[in-house]
Amino acid sequence: MTAVAIVGCGATGSRAARQLTQRPAPTNVVLIDDSPSTAATVARTIGATSSSTIPPEASVVILAVRGGDHVALARQCVENGQHVVSVADAVNDVRDMLVLDQDARTSEVTVAVGAGMMPGLTDILVSHAVSWLDEVHEIHVAKFGTGGPDCARQHHRALKGLGLDWRSGLWTRRPGGSGRDLAWFPEPVKSADCYRAALADPLLLVRAHPQVQRVTARVAATRRDRLTMHLPMLRQPHPEGLLGAVRIDVRGVKDERRAEYVLGCSERPAVAAGTVAAATAARILSDPTVTRGACGLAELFEPIDFLHDLRARGLRPELFVGSNAALAI
Incomplete structure (x- = not known):
């Protein structure tokens, strides 16, 4: 069979x-x-x-x-x-x-x-970090890199879409390319500027952790990515991205004290x-x-x-x- x-x-x-x-x-x-x-x-x-x-x-x-x-x-x-x-x-x-x-x-x-990598791997890492907390208040996820050509095209489309933020029981839509945040990923990626985009992660994370108060998702983008995000892709996407990583940041309460856990993973996205x-x-x-x-x-x-x-x-x-x-x- x-x-x-x-x-x-x-x-x-x-x-x-x-x-x-x-x-x-x-x-x-x-x-x-x-x-x-x-x-x-x-x-x-x-x-x-x-x-x-x-x-x-x-x-x-x-x-x-x-x-x-x-x-x-x-x-x-x-x-x-x-x-x-x-x-x-x-x-x-x-x-x-x-x-x-x-x-x-x-x-x-x-x-x-x-x-996949995000969502997918990030969901599992978030659940693992949440299990260490007595209460979860915030979840933030970010990704660096793209896989094959279709993944690169989706990254381009997502940047010009509306990002979904979950805040105190309400969905908030924010422009793609906004909300710059310097995120630190595992080696060899290190740091990268990440921005809001039309990402599906909050939809799945809020379902899995309905008690959470805030959820955000961002992707790494260069200045050229942001300048050209409203235009058609100016060159053929690469066959496969060679550098990628994800990072999750979970905040809440453990033993009646504020606690924060940051997990990540570095690997080619595909x-x-x-x-x-x-x-x-x-x-x-x-x-x-x-x-x-x-x-x-x-x-x-x-x-x-x-x-x-x-x-x-x-x-x-x-x-x-x-x-x-x-x-x-």
């Missing part, structure tokens, strides 16, 4: 396929892409197979396609009784995927929404997103108790167990300690 089908053989999809076929326990994988030759080439390279359509016998389908294509494919999979892992990070995609919750419950399948998607698919396959319905990773998994899965696959999150040190977690 086919275990996992992956739709989209770009930078992220191919990384997820490699993870599933190689470690820690090899899984049968079928690749589907708009370009059959691309799917066949990637399949030969990693020892998988390729197909022109999603096999009906696939248990889990990973959607690593461009923004706007996730919802229709996810709905088709849910109707076929297949679990879905989507790496979508656009606000509209994530919001529309969450609408599939009741259909997924009826079909007794899981739709993992935002199973590698990180592919690893998270692969770990999500593998856990859905192996654990029949995973929640049925459509939700983010923070609502699906215990953070410490999932972080152990990611470490086994090569991702090494870090905890910031003091001003000049970081410890692996």
